Amino acid sequence: MKIDINGVNYYYSWLTPYEAGRATLVCLHGFTGTSQTFEPVFQEQQKLNILAIDLIGHGFTDTYVHPYRYQMACLCDDLACLTEQLGIFSFALLGYSMGARTALSFACRYPEKVQQLILESGSPGLETNSERRKRRFSDKHLAAFIMKHSLEEFVAKWQQLPLFATQKNLPLESQSAVHQERISQQRFGLACSLWFMGTGAQPSCWEQLSELNMPILAIVGESDSKFQQIAQNMQKKQPSLSIDCLAQAGHCVHLEQPRTFEQKVLAFLERGSTFAD
Structure with missing residues (x-):
């Protein structure tokens, strides 16, 4: 489904049948991904609504818009408006890689949500x-x-990054699905994401970490030493942050260990306020 947010059409998908009054988990994908990346993850009957969103420049969300709409602050404002238009004013938030940077930026900008x-x-x-x-x-x-x-040449180059080496151990069907998701993108959208909301372009959230009051879980793969270290450094800034390091997984944990990932996410939500609301 699509929704107009200040002139930008955002695509969103309910991964579970929506039920009014239930708590909601919002999921944000990574660079070159779409909301479909989370579809294989949540297989069990859930006690909450699960909403996945195509971020700007990705999937079925608009690509050819003014570049300032790609800036992290603008994207966070769009997500706030989108969820409010759907009648969701507070929710649990999950993000992977670029989506995790977006989720953390959103939490710093809209902590009450x-x-x-x-x-x-x-x-x-x-x-x-x-x-x-x-x-x-x-x-x-x-x-x-x-x-x-x-796009095929870029994806071939992108998939050779050491960060994604462990994905070569996935079943061929899963590898093919990831490849198709990546080549379904628009080159302009990917370029704008790098130019205006890449890791170098976005404002740092390090100093704001200590100010966050909501429960925070960092999930990393045991083969992803870089992001294990980042998670540990985050924990020093925010001691209440907990870390789950999943075995036999690299950077994209939800893709490589979907059942364990699902269990960790749901257990974390059950310990907190999401199911209680």
């Missing part, structure tokens, strides 16, 4: 100006590659 926060392979951005400048250069270089080459 987020009951519980789940960050899968996520980060609060980069702490220093020099780190952000270096990453912006890298992101601009990658965006230029995307615009100068075919």
Whole structure:
């Protein structure tokens, strides 16, 4: 389904039949992904509504809009407006990778709306100006590659990143589904995501971590040492943040270990306020 948010058509999908009065979990996908990435995850009958959203420039959400709409603050404002239009004023929030950066940014901007926060392979951005400048250069270089080459060439390059090495162990059917999801994108949307809301472009959330009061869970894969370290550094800033490191998984934990991921997410939500509301 689509909904107009200040001139941008956002696509959203209910992964469970919507029931008024039930608590809601909102899911945000990663770079080159769509809301469909979470469809294989939540298989059991749920006690809550599960809503997945195609972020701007991805999937069926509009791509060719003014670039400022890709900025992290604008995206967070759009998500606030979208959920409110659906009658959801507070919810649990789950994000993967780019979606985790978005989820954390949203929680910092709208803390009153987020009951519980789940960050899968996520980060609060980069702490220093020099780190952000270096990453912006890298992101601009990658965006230029995307615009100068075919989507198939970019996806082939993207899938060879060490970050995704463990995905080569997935069944061929799963690998094919991920590949199809990636090549279904629009090059302009991916480039704008890098230019305007990439890790180098987004404001850092490190200092705001300590101010968050909602329960926070960081989920990482045991083969993803980079994001394990980021999660541990986040925990130093926010001691109430808990970390689950899942075995036999890399960066995309929900793809590589969907049943264990589902169990961890639901157990975390049951410990908090989501099911109680």
